[in-house]
Amino acid sequence: MADALKVGIAGLGTVGASLVRIIQTRADELSRTCGRAIEIVAVTARDRTRDRGIDLSGITWFDTPQALAEKADIDVFVELMGGAEGAAADSVRIALTRGLHVVTANKALLAASGVELAKIAEEKGVLLNFEAAVAGGIPVIKALRESLTGNTVSRVYGIMNGTCNYILTRMEKEGLTFADCLKEAQRLGYAEADPTFDIEGNDTAHKLSILTTLAFGTQIAPDEIYLEGISNISIEDIHAAADLGYRIKLLGVAQRTETGIEQRVHPTMVPRDSVIAQVDGVTNAVAIESDILGELLMVGPGAGGNATASSVLGDIADIAKSRPGAQQVPVLGKPAATLAPYQRAQMQSHEGGYFIRLSVEDRTGVFASIATRMAENGISLESIVQRAKPDGSEGSKTIILVTHATMEDSVRKAVDAIKAESYLAGEPQVIRIERPQAF
Amino acid sequence: MADALKVGIAGLGTVGASLVRIIQTRADELSRTCGRAIEIVAVTARDRTRDRGIDLSGITWFDTPQALAEKADIDVFVELMGGAEGAAADSVRIALTRGLHVVTANKALLAASGVELAKIAEEKGVLLNFEAAVAGGIPVIKALRESLTGNTVSRVYGIMNGTCNYILTRMEKEGLTFADCLKEAQRLGYAEADPTFDIEGNDTAHKLSILTTLAFGTQIAPDEIYLEGISNISIEDIHAAADLGYRIKLLGVAQRTETGIEQRVHPTMVPRDSVIAQVDGVTNAVAIESDILGELLMVGPGAGGNATASSVLGDIADIAKSRPGAQQVPVLGKPAATLAPYQRAQMQSHEGGYFIRLSVEDRTGVFASIATRMAENGISLESIVQRAKPDGSEGSKTIILVTHATMEDSVRKAVDAIKAESYLAGEPQVIRIERPQAF
Structure with a gap:
């Protein structure tokens, strides 16, 4: 020996x-x-x-x-x-x-x-x-570095922060607010006393930047990541997502596009019947989409x-x-x-579906105005739902839009145009939708 | 170079x-x-x-x-x-x-x-x-052979035959019979002209025997596997499983027990909200439970x-x-x-939950008799459901039992005792229940 x-x-x-x-x-x-x-x-x-x-x-x-x-x-x-x-x-x-x-x-x-x-x-x-x-x-480094040799990766994404996934799961299952779930996570040791690094997505971004390099052969670029945390997600969003057949997860996503590599960390709606949507609590999951193998998903403990x-x-x-x-x-x-220099795809050119929640005053013509602003920006809508405010309050109502695949830039312009109108009763919420390739 | x-x-x-x-x-x-x-x-x-x-x-x-x-x-x-x-x-x-x-x-x-x-x-x-x-x-060999070095594996199981998973998924989603789904799978090239090797579980057994050796360090023993295919699964079973919160998958399972290594391939009920339950169509999935890492699940294309x-x-x-x-x-x-000699744990000593579907004549005392036979064999019941026959026929009814964890031997004895009674209107169906450790 x-x-x-x-x-x-x-x-x-x-x-x-x-x-x-x-x-x-x-x-x-x-x-x-x-x-x-x-x-x-x-x-x-x-x-x-x-x-x-x-x-x-x-x-x-x-x-x-x-x-x-x-x-x-x-x-x-x-x-x-x-x-x-x-x-x-x-x-x-x-x-x-x-x-x-x-x-x-x-x-x-x-x-x-x-x-x-x-x-x-x-x-x-x-x-x-x-x-x-x-x-x-989860042996994702080995998979990317060894098993996938010869594959061209198109997208890698995942739930890579147990704290965030625990909070989002608890909000959905127990109907608790973000603040209450965060407190609970801190009590159980799933979240730090200062949870910023986890809940604002920085931790996920670090991990994503490493996966991006392994997946796309580019230099590591952790500072070139579009970052949005989960502190802004309300129970109303989670319920609306559920009604539409989605669940909300904090995903890190790196994706090959025509203009470069897109790296983004943000709350994301995934189809309720997809495998990754079932990944709850502190569990992590990483999916890799590539041209020879197809889609590979790995689920397991992300920490401990x-x-x-x-x-x-x-x-x-x-x-x-x-x-x-x-x-x-x-x-x-x-x-x-x-390794190739990292070329960042601008977030403005991101293409995908969007969930938009608007809190508006209850008056005539609002619906028509919103639909017009969308159409003016070339956005085609998959669904429009009007909901009563969860607190039953009068005077304002919630309108939820789900778009077909469109550009981030168009969505931002449409939302800005709506914000310029006088009928908004609160800050609009925009959540991106991500669809697995195969399962 | x-x-x-x-x-x-x-x-x-x-x-x-x-x-x-x-x-x-x-x-x-x-x-x-x-x-x-x-x-x-x-x-x-x-x-x-x-x-x-x-x-x-x-x-x-x-x-x-x-x-x-x-x-x-x-x-x-x-x-x-x-x-x-x-x-x-x-x-x-x-x-x-x-x-x-x-x-x-x-x-x-x-x-x-x-x-x-x-x-x-x-x-x-x-x-x-x-x-x-x-x-x-799916890079499961690499995971077991390299990533899990030092771990003691307690159980490895998975959906390893795309043909069977395709058929079971179609039966559930479209309400088609086994025979119709098989024909469709053959037409699409997912099943061979002679599908026996796939649907009776032999293909899964071959794969399982290799995983068993990697997981437990024993010699390969493909002939020592308890084998049961999916041809016996009816839409009634699938619907009853759904009502009880389960889905039916053909699993290969290898498990460390006190008396040896259990290897079995059979239709299995898995909790509907578990991650593996969402693995549909020709997709494969393998889960590994070990003492240091915890549970790891990998999902991906099993063939092609x-x-x-x-x-x-x-x-x-x-x-x-x-x-x-x-x-x-x-x-x-x-x-x-x-490698250690393979020591087979006898299927009779398998412990787990069971789903038992009985078609019985509609007369007084049947319910009591069934409950008594269960109790006599020390089987404790999680639920008992009585269902009308799906065809609305009179004279017979369906009784579904779900047991708490019990021994295979006890279930077989109880079912034999029931078969010895005069009220059975058809062959009893027994499906084992498997629960993931973590997700």
């Missing part, structure tokens, strides 16, 4: 502690599967004294991630600290430059510096694996110490099964030096 | 022809991704003269698969003929023994001889890849020339990205020589 694969781990939070426990308790099974032992020989974390319920005896403790990356006698550096800069970024750079394989769960680091790090890894002939960085336990550790372990095992310098999987699907 | 990877293909049916076309038209993209060119240098098929719409000029034609495997100057032998024995089996053995990597889509061959072939591959230090053998385009070719190409690309003799992924997850 080959020499043991020596692993150093930086970061002993929930994921790191899970990983240590699993590697230690399943040593025999792992060495049987990988053809060599996997041995944790070095660790580092912020607090040395904390009781993590794991046995660190015999493992060398380093005071900083940088020191571990630089000096530990290891084959693989595992980075589980997080953060786009600072110790995580520094130590990963040091490890790769030194010629160590790196495994990381750090989406922020990859979104910010993935191409640069991939170049170093490829120059040094080492692997940089990051399955856990997107959608936790164990599920994330499982992906990290899979990455480490891939390195253990290969021989040093032997495997040449390009880190980002294509060799980093050959 | 490394030397081109030289590929020989045996079998130029739909999948083989797709594969040739894709490799030829995407040569640049593939060599950029894999770090070396993929070149088809040898082919063989039954009929040399047939027009397949592909360009075979410059490719050496061999008269038999065996000759190609033995004499062609290739690195990888791709077997796309099918069949557990004969030319497919012979040529794969020759290729492996000669030290060539092998890629195959042949589930029957793997089910029959997978362990023997894996041993040869491992002795020779070559790869034997077979992503396309189970669930077409392109989808299957996509998986075959992914397998070839994995070989192209590795260096000869460099990677040591055990063919069946664990080294073939270390």
